[in-house]
Amino acid sequence: MTIKNIFKFAALTIAGMAVTSCEDTLDVNRTDVLSDAAIWSTLDAADGYITASYKIFTDDTQLKGCRNRFWDSFSDLTKSSSWDQYGHPYNSFLLQGLTSGENGAGVFECWNSQYSRIRTANVCLRDLRNFGAKFGEEAVRLREAEIRMCRAYSFFMLARVYGGVILRTETSGANGVSDGAIESDIAMARASEAETYKFILDELQFAADNLPDANSSTWLRGRATKKVAYGLMSRIALFAKNWQLAATAAEKCGSFTGVQLDSDFAHVFSADAINSPEVLFAIEYLKGNANLYHLWDSSVSPAGDAVINNGGAYAEHQPTAELADLYEWSDGTQFSWSNWSNGHADPFTDREPRFQATILYNGADWRGRKIEAYEGGADGFKEFAKSGSTGGKTCTGYFFRKFLQEDNMKFVESEDKSWTPDLVLRYGEVLLNQAEAYAQLDLVANGEKILNCINAIRGRVGLPQKTISDISTLESCMKLIRDERAKELVGEGFRFWDLRRWGLAESVIGGKMAHGVKIKPSDGGFTYEEIDCDAGSTRIYPKRYNYFSIPLSERSNNKLCTNNEGW
DSSP, X not given: OOOOOEEEOOOOSSOOOEEEGGGXXXXXXOOOOOOHHHHTSSHHHHHHHHGGGGGGGGGGOSSTTTTTOOGGGGSSSEEEOBSSSTTOOHHHHHHHOOSOBTTBOGGGOOHHHHHHHHHXXXXXXXHHHHHGGGGOHHHHXXXXXXXXXXXXXXXXXXXXXXXXXXXXXXXXBTTBSOSSSSHHHHOOOOOOHHHHHHHHHHHHHHHHHHSOSSOOSSSOBXXXXXXXXXXXXXXXXXXXXXXXXHHHHHHHHHTXXXXXXXXXXXXXGSTTGGGOTTEEEEEEOOTTOTTSOBOHHHHHSOTTHXXXXXXXXXXXXXXXXXXXXXXXXXXXXXXXXXXXXXXXXXXXXXXXXXXXXXXXXXXXXXXXXXOOOSTTSSSOBOOOOSSSBOTTOBSSSOEEOTTOOTTOOOXXXXXXXXXXXXXXXXXXXXXXXXXXXXXXXXXXXXXXXXHHHHHHHHHHTXXXXXXXXXXXXXXXXXXXXXXXXXXXXXXSSOHHHHHHHHTOHHHHTTTOOOEEEEEEEETTXXXXXXXXXXXXXXXXXXXXXXXXXXXXXXXXXXXXXXXXXXX
């Protein structure tokens, strides 16, 4: 069996993980509270404590978290079909600005939860140094590297919401670990955003320098390796605008044996994704296990599937026209509603493979039937309103296909549910990170390198190759990269954060509406009407949303902690 960086997910109330050697997999399981002596008695016992740090990656899952933290539905690419159901905060945030304020970041709030994870990692690092010497220098160094990588990701999740944060480490507190036990540990000032990202990237560099090259019999599937640290570094360095580091890290990530794009784009988002050479780090779920599943099929399947599956098809998140219209025809020409009928039987069938793998459209073959995304059809159309939900019908003219299991016919909540892996890191993203970093470094000098990355992504789905003329200016190059990121990575949690780091959220989200297409049967065919799907309201995104408010609880207790501007 090929060893992959996959770990099983379990919803836990305490940080605890154990390694199950029988499955050669890192398993996330609840552990009992043990004494220090018991935890550090053997390396296997210690690993059950040390690997708890990986739990940070379950905080950002898009499939498991699709109800209330599906980040793309805060952007222009996907639309929440619910106003006040399913626990969705998206439309109240976008259309009313109700989920964030001066007391905290609302739905994006992660201050306390991430500092709790950071403190656990800090204690683990301290104890590793105090009790781990008997395991040998190499064993300690490897485990320090993975803890620091995971902790760095916690700091990243804080930084992308708040900017500069407090760098609490196992050595920063006057009491040893910065745990608030004494006043000097409570009162700590925020580092600048640049200092915060430097700390994060330095930690990832330590991890990359000290983690093993690949998994082995002693470094089980799921534990991080160098390629994971470099891949995450390429992502986070873009936020830091450290273009050289982002480019170098992406190149190093791609240099490891076996790292490559999957020849089949759709395979990357299937239940078998763990066997894809493109998937570098993922969260694995298990069919039939009450703790190891998610509800993606139930959450996004169209209304017509409710008949097949005895309910449970809610179409909670739907692709918008802002996304769908980006996908080219299969010959590489740009799609347009003004001339789509020139040589095409319908607006959808002849589109590029990523469109087919990402979107369920009217007439698509699906689960033994055809999608009917039109007024009166089995899947139906219902205009978005500021109450209730669309009840599984589309308000954009589209449904999600990505990550759905077509042969999963028992996804209602009382039966099999869903077990497609949640992707933490894949090589397709790393290539796009590399292209952007090289463009920002020196467009002219790096033109061929940029095209190599972009054309690898496009070539995988049979699209024509781009040339130097397509990236003649930084503006045209970045537009191409942004469009490719949108089409390639939608549903994986990048767009909202990308718009913020590009400084484009105000112009792309604020004052705009999301759009779709209303389809009606007509004379044996269909008519298509471009519509807005925000109930006639423009979206809200003021400049201050680029850095959300530090929680009032922190500012009240920590007098050195200042708030972000505008709050």
